[in-house]
Amino acid sequence: MLTLTCPCCGVAAEETELAPGGEAHLKRFGPGASDEDFETYMFARKNPKGVHFERWRHAYGCGKWFLAARCTATLEVFGTYPAQTTEPPADLIARIKTRRPDWEGCK
Amino acid sequence: MRRYSVFAVAREALRFHQGWARAWANPEPKKRYDVVIVGAGGHGLATAYYLGKNYGIRNVAIVEKGWLGGGNTGRNTTIIRSNYLQDPSAAIYEKARSLYEGLSQDLNYNVMFSPRGLLMLGQTEHEVRGYKRTVWANNLQGIETEWIDTARVQKLVPIMNTLGPRYPVLGALYQARGGTARHDAVAWGYARACSDMGMDILQNCEVTGVRSAAGQVQGIDTSRGPIDCGKLAIVVAGHSSVLAEMAGFRLPIESMALQALVSEPIKPCMDVVVMANTVHGYMSQSDKGEMVIGGGTDGFNNYTQRGSWQHVEETVRALIETFPMLSRLKMMRQWGGIVDMTGDRSPILSTTPLGNCFVNCGWGTGGFKAIPGSGWAMAELVAKGTPGPLAAEFGLNRFKEGRFIDESVAAGVAH
Amino acid sequence: MSTRLATGGRLIDRTKPLNFTFNGKRLRGFAGDTLASALLGANQMLLGRSFKYHRPRGLVGSGVEEPNALVGLGRSGRFEPDQRTTTTELFDGAETVSQNHWPTLDLDIGVVNNWAYRFLPAGFYYKTFMFPRFAWKHLFEPIVRRSAGLGRAPSLRDEDRYEQAYGFCDVLVAGGGVAGLAAALAAARKGARVIVLEQTAHWGGRAPVDGGTIDGQSPDDWIRNTLQTIEKMENVTLRRRCMAAGLYDHGYVLGYEQIADTTPGDGRPRHRLWRIRAARVVTATGALERPLAFAGNDVPGVMLASGLRDYLVNWAVSPGDRTVIVTNNDDAYRTALALHEAGLVVPAILDARASVTGALPDAARALGIRVLEGRGIAKVHGGKRVTGVSVCAQAGEGSVLEDIACDAVAMSGGWSPIVHLWSHCGGKLLWDAPRAMFRPDAARPPTGADGQPMAVAVGAANGVFALSAILAEAKDTAPAPAIPAPDDEAPMAPVWVMPQGAPDALRYKMWLDFQNDVKVSDVQLAAREGYASVEHTKRYTTLGMATDQGKLSNINGLAILSDALGQPIPATGTTTFRPPYTPISFGAIAGEARGEIFQPLRRTPMHEWHATHGAHWEPVGLWRRPYTYLRHGEGLHDSVRREVRNTRAAVGLLDASTLGKIVVKGPDAGKFLDMLYTNMMSTLPVGKCRYGLMCSENGFLSDDGVVVRLSEDSWLCHTTSGGADRIHGWMEDWLQCEWWDWKVHTVNLTEQFAQVAVVGPNARKLLEKLGGMDVSAAALPFMTFTEGVLAGIRARVFRISFSGELSYEIAVPASEGMAFWTACLQAGEDLGLMPYGTEALHIMRAEKGFIMIGDETDGTVIPQDLGLGWAISKKKADYLGKRAQERAHMANPDRWQLVGLETLDGSVLPDGVLALAAGVNGNGQKNTQGRVTSTYFSPTLNKGIAMGLVRHGPQRMGEVLDFPTEGGKVVQARICDPVFYDKDGEKQNV
């Protein structure tokens, strides 16, 4: 039963107030994209056992989507950040590296 | 192999059962096998068994990180059914169900397959239409199912509240030959038979890498040393993506926690399996007397084998509404497993971008019922290098082509 | 015999006698009793039967660990099976019955299993019952099932109520013994917000029974003083009868509070389930005493030494007159001393240790109690009650040295810290070899959201038993560095089998799991057969799978398994600890959510009117919509047909309030809607309506509805009833996460408006009667809308039709919805107005060939399949789902496509039936070429009509398809245009 702090309104919300939304930072491919790129966008998932970036919506709160960095093996939350970005913020990356020295970074 | 029978038990009783042999051997890894199967769960062991039985391939190792049968095989709600809507699903699940019917005799190990009947309740007009559609499909697929009315549902399950008021039971999709089996025994029975064929079951042997050359698999590295192989089959529900990454490709899979729970044991009160998909609950009574209850899946990636509590509440609420007597029973134990969820919630039995490497995964919440059929089809895929008719539609390429096998259209959830 | 002593009993109030029954027998106990102590005090030692062999079972313990003494409690709507007597407080009028026997507790036929025990070892059923094939289901399984199970199933609806609550704290202390109270006090003094949960009705745990001094005070005094201090602190909440049932991720603790168990029917909730979020959890859960494995250790009268002591001290109940103590540690001597002090006889203390010194043994010796060193029990005598024990050397093979007559045996195999809560969420254990126990490994605790330790174990739960050490440790709420033995106690000696060299015949009589009948021999058999993982052994033998979940049996079992495998105990490890710590009621888990408030029921403003006017309801999402309005004596079909015919002939009224209504506004709103819908919405003129389709990014049709251009920069999007929240969320997802620089706002106004459809030839007349607005064909043409006042109510009127009739949909403020509905009913009185429900709606749309999301679509259908190509813009470079629809399988001309179907005999095709094609596929399944998606009897056309998806369907008009139905019957239907009624649209466009 997770708790995540919504970066948009600051509430430390519990899981039942949130809606999960799958892997973060997917790049959308539309018309003109190759079958491979489109398949990757739609289906290929990192699904790592370890550091993971994912989407959540503060559905029962401010209604905003946000992103979270979380360990799927321990459920440790490294941080949350706004959804309006294409990559995790540098300070979050640094924090994850101190917590998980073996982590290979965003691939 | 010493055969199991009532006479054998009687003979052993006289000498305090000192004469029983090991059910399966505990060998050291060999340097090379024709086929290495990663994952000694039901699917992996069944794959090995049918490789030996159907194709005579016996130089096989089944490599297991923990203890055999310790993944989802040993932590599911043991439901067996084949009343699926789409042809490919119906075919493989019905193959599995029919193999289950004779599995105890085939393996000489009582897996306690109990075809006690299975009901999927129709509680909205929409659901009723979906199940009727399934019945027609099943008739053409050669699967015996029928739509039964509320009165018959009530007769089959006297403890059910069919009147609602919220979601009155309008009838049910009934598969009389569906039921349950003893989950551990399925893994143990296959393991014993594989071991007897000379296959090596390597427990406590974790795969740490997949070796390949020129696009062909060469072997694996494990916590018990490197092992070469001619062919590699990855059958590790829950950890499919982790193994796929070692093999150098990505799967349309996310690992999520699925929960189940049991009540304290009570005397028999429900002789069939009941699934109520509108309210997301399903329940059967085990031979020990526990009410075995399946819960919902979390919506986020999770490898901890622990789920989120609210799903237990949701399930229990729904079941009390349908089975009011449940309210005064007690939950004895809850647990979780990690399931592979694919892009269309149907399984994958497929060749992979790596030559001679095959994958069997993505069974989601419905893997146990498929074990014999899955093993049968996977053995064919591994032995021949191309899928037979049972596996043909379950290839990875379907995601690129947009050719999905979507079961949720009729039933909402698949278990 | 067991009896109530004349004096003593620190928990009972002898001035308050309570009456209760056991198997119909009237018995008496006192306030403060548990069911167990009251039963034992009334000389009821035999309380149940075991699971497999149906052996007689009596009390073993005095708390949560009790595996045997389970009863059925209460009657009718308050009957509950498997109630643990040791943790159930006695109340006046309690009715109890014993379980798992037939016909009676004393004479149980099932005990034949016991005589055949040698033929029924662990897992025998895996090796037998296989032939003939049908026999398992029809013969063996029913027998197994009937003899298994414990209590009778309740049959009635639960009469009690339940609730839940949320709690928050910095420190949650699980357990209100000395360690827990001391830890709570220490944390509270540092300013933390603290919650303390104690599962029993009493604070202080074992200390008052076990004695000793704490900070120079007696345990009772220390507890009283500490509680007084704590109760004055505002930052501490104390809860008794509230068990910490489970620890979940991110510091989420389940607390199971029992409120009204002893006052059934008093109106209070019976149980309350707390969901507490704690920054840190202190597990002060104590320890459990282990039984010893000797032959006959399951005979009623053989009890845990600590449990027996509890009955004596807490409830003044003596389990027997002559009690033999058997132990491997000093603690059990306390039981001997307590028995002696109560004036009862202890014929001997059998101590497995070769030599015994120390304060407690010395005290026993000083009282003249025989202490036999290096001795154990070879065998217990007796059937339904202990009559004596045979003594042997622990080091030997069981030769009898002497027989001692006794009627009770108190055993102690040492103590195991209760590590459940610690372990639930990933905390690891270490093996403390000298004291033969698993205890929490402080270096590998469960971790929380921040990755930091979220639990700390204190006191006996941490393997710290000395009161002085407990206090010191609890004060800084960190594990003590050194683990001292209990005050002045000599080390224990691990004893897993008694005697050490016991032969098979004895091992077959040594119980590990009393409820499930698992013996030492069973675990050894499992090991021999290769079920070597502790999980395999557990599952093969069922060790630890009973209602006590192995609280008594697990450590002994895995020690024996380790021995059999020749490996150290830590190499074997433990099975997984799973919540709940002890079973908790499903009632509490469901909480308030039952009956009327089982789920939210969404009501439109006209809901009550429908309910009082014959509505036969249909659930639609969380809404409930009238399927039809039944008139007196009318069947469902007749009612629906009446509604259709009336609407087509006169005028009908539909509550369409559940339709989703989302306003999309902003400079980029047009661009956004062009991405969202398959067709072009940016070009829609202000004041006009357009039907639109939405697809998922995977290409499948997901929702449809009429889009209205409200103003230059705002649109109103209607969605399906079930789709409003989903589609609104979908819009926000794209706006927030993909196109966050687009200037678009959305707001879901579904509930702001009641929406009423006025449908039929007389619709315009009705609106004109309402008055206030020009609704003429010229002023309000088809597919336009206007705003104004209708019947004196602010209204937005859309000229749209889902039935093919002249039709208006009127949106009014929800607060005036009922008033508007009433106005319509009045105005329509002489126009032949009738309300109609969803089924009539569905039939009328099917007559017109309009698709329905959820019928024609099922998540696998793309708009191109449905002949909706006209609604897919060819001009747009992109829309959600466009790329997906270009994939090979979706562009395949062989896809099934929408057509109409009419049976040759006019009958109604069954729902969902499939069209047969020639041959079979590779799996032997019959080939198909289409399916029915919607099928109805059309009251308008007086025959069956259907829509379906058929391979190459639109090119096969007039072809006849075979639809196999029940019993091999085939219904034939001809492919036709899906528009069955008013093909030219003349009726709606007047």
Added chain:
Amino acid sequence: MSDPVSALQGQTYDGFARITEAGLHGMITLRADLASKKLAKALKTQGFALPEPRRVMASGDRSALWMSPDELLLILPYDQAAPTVAALEGALAGEFVLVADVSDARALFRISGARAPEVLAKLCPVDFARLAPDEVRRTRAAQVAAALWCSAPDEFSLISFRSVAGYVMGVLEHSARPGSELTCA
């Protein structure tokens, strides 16, 4: 002209706290850039002050509630909602804003009495002890969305969607039943 009615028409329940469906109130959803000066001015003209994030600003019969980084909920007398919407739309013409009358889409409840938080603590995963006095908390009440704040001493206000008002009343009643207090008197 008809009389508009609220979802439960003022239904009340007296338990260990008093539950009241508070009848119709004007409510306006405003989506906009909350930092805009023009917005602040327009609000001020209408008698509203801009609240800080997650706060309510009340003055007289008007309150402004911060709902999300780009959304406010304005509460005012029911009959003033429509003219206020019109006035705001006028004042903010040409701006990137959305003003919507949601007065009829919501239900407002008051939970009053010293034990009001105990009622809500049974339904909402909210740490009431740590809730700031003027904090608006959007959360879940049992199975539905809710927004709540302390609107007066010993009084909480709770807003839900109108369609589930009956459900919300049901769970509030269940939670306020005498004898089920969470703490000793």
